Structure formats: C-alpha cells, structure tokens
Amino acid sequence: MFSQLFNKNESMMVGIDIGSHCVKAVLLAKTGSGYRLEAAAIEPIPKGAMAERTIQDIEAIGRVIAKLKKRVPKSANLAAVAVSGQTVITKVIFMDVALTDAELESQIAIEADSLIPYPLDEVSLDFEKLSVNEADPSKMNVLLSAARTESVEARVGALEEGGFKAKVVDVESYALGRALDVMYQQLPSDAFDKIVAVIDVGAVITLVSVLQSGKTLYTRDQVFGGEQFTNSIVAYYNKTYDDAELGKVTRDLPPNYTFEVLAPFQTSLIQQIRRAVQMFMTTSGKDHVDYIILTGGTAAIEGLERLLVDELGIHTIVADPFADMEISPKVDRMLLEKHRTQFAIATGLALRSFSTCHI
Helix, strand or coil: CHHHHCCCCCCCCEEEEECCCEEEEEEEEEECCEEEEEEEEEEECCCCCEECCEECCHHHHHHHHHHHHCCCCCCCCEEEEEECHHHEEEEEEEEECCCCHHHHHHHHHHHHHHHCCCCHHHEEEEEEEEEECCCCCCEEEEEEEEEEHHHHHHHHHHHHHCCCEEEEEEEHHHHHHHHHHHCHHHCCCCHHHCCEEEEEECCCEEEEEEEECCEEEEEEEEECCHHHHHHHHHHHHCCCHHHHHHHHHHCCCCCCHHHHHHHHHHHHHHHHHHHHHHHHHHHHCCCCCCEEEEECHHHHCCCHHHHHHHHHCCEEEECCCCCCCEECCCCCHHHHHHHHHHCHHHHHHHHHHHCCCCC
16 A cells, blocks of 8 residues: 555655656755755666656666765655656545545445556555535545556665665655645745646656645646657757757757757647646636746756747746755755756655645
C-alpha cells in the first residue's frame, strides 16, 4: 500500500524529483514568516537509466541520488519522491459519508477491481477524503490514487541506493500543484481564489495541475517536452545531443536557429498548452483559466510567457519557487539562477514535511 510509506510527523524530508534527464533535490525548513531553502541540488541522469518516467537502472539512479545527498545536511536522511505517467491513475470517487477510514479502505479495496485497469496484486493504492459532495451530502468525495507497485518500488529502491529512506511516495501532478503554495506571491493578490494552471514542461513529459482556492481541479500529463526541441537542433545542425543541449542554454547556435528550430517548437508548445487548457475546461465545466505558471527546464526558453499571453490571452509567468523564501547562505545562488524553473516538483515534495495529507 502507498499508505505504508506515509509518516505524519514533521520530520524534514528532502524532496527528490526523478525526472527524465536530471534528478533534483530540495530541502526546506519552516520559519515564522514562511519557508527557508536549506539545500537545492541537481544532477544529470546517465543515458539509458530512465525511459520517459520509468526507471530502467535503479543502481544508476541511486548513484546520482548519492551525489545529491552530499549536498544536503547529513541529518537529512528522509525523502519524498513521486510517481507519474501511465502507471499512475487518480480518480475522484463518491463514498458513503458515514464510513470510517478503515471501512472506507475495505470498501475501496472491494470496488477497486472495477476502477483500476491493472491486476490489484500489481498495484499500490491510497486514498484521501476531500469534502462532502455538494450534490449529495450523503456522499463524500474521495481521491483514489493507484500506481504500479513496480514503479513505486523502483523509486524507493533508488532512494535507498542513494542513502535515503523513503517516507512519502506522492503523485507528481499533485506535488506540482502543492508547489503553487510558495508561488502565489508571483501572481496578483487575487490569485488564490482564481483558477491557476501550473504547467511543468520537462524533457519528455508535460504535467498540468489546475487549482482554485487550494483545491486541485484537474491533472494531466502528456508526452511532450524539451527533448523534441533538442532533437530538432541535432537534426538541423548535425550536432551531438550534448552539444545541442549546451547550445540551448548558451544560445550559441546558427543565426537561422530562431526561424528554423525555435519558432516551430514554440508553436508546438503553445498548441500543447492550448489543448491542455481546452481539455481542462471541457472536463471541469469551467469556462476559463485565469493564470498560467510555467515550470520545468523548457519554461526557461526566452519570451515564452509573452507568446502565451499573446496567443492565449492568459496572464502567464515563469515560476521561481524560491522567490519569496529566505535562502540559506550555503545554497549556490548561481545554481538557483540557472535552474530555478526546474525545482517546482522537488519543492512540492519537500513541502510534504509540513503536510499531513496523503495526496
């Protein structure tokens, strides 16, 4: 069960985001006025160790995590990690409001066979009571999460290889949404009550989490990311993959790059985001999104937020999870400046140190 990995005390946990190309780590502490960033680190993943969001080589990922562990305080031995992709299913189901947690768990176990398209002996389940159903007060809205057990165990195993103990296995889209708690200050003062879409454009996967008033309204992940951008540079200019990645960062590319590669990729990305917004509106019954926050490595593409404002008419910003935080003097400021957009999911995971919720 997922729930066996949860611990409701406030032990500080390192949020570890195992992405397609990099592993990111964040450690936070609570202060009187908010949060303090105690540590942040990022390490590349060896080729072949990940396929999309699936761990192919637990030992290789463990070695990367061991490098990260050297950059956090020695006392930080607990970690929160997340699963995502096709191996993860989340559904809001409706259960009798009078059921206790134990009765609810038993009832969900009985009904899960019809809800989950995998054999139950291959799946880890967890649930969280959300609220009384507005249409039928005799029912409770319950968030059910299920993940392939092999995916959960691979992440737990990689953490152990790296010297950490897994205390939380979360769902990436919910960790992304939780990071919004520390990013509201970047938006207008009314943002908490508005509809905010947090969109993480990673190397391979784009995650979408839409929230309003602290509640998650919609999540989705789709196969699209910055790797397509890199592959276009490789194809156009006969570069190695590593040189293409470097060229994206340094902008040391041929003069025609903007028209031949950048503009077509921006067009594709905008189409993906427009489609995600439309799907949210279709499934939720809402007719708009008020704000978009971009995160992930691809969010650092210059001018992307202006393009989205022009094309979608939605107030858009690029995230900085640490903009409103006190920063420990031990944290590498240059690293934060270079990779700030990539730490949202790890930040959402680190925030689990101060949260008693399951999901």
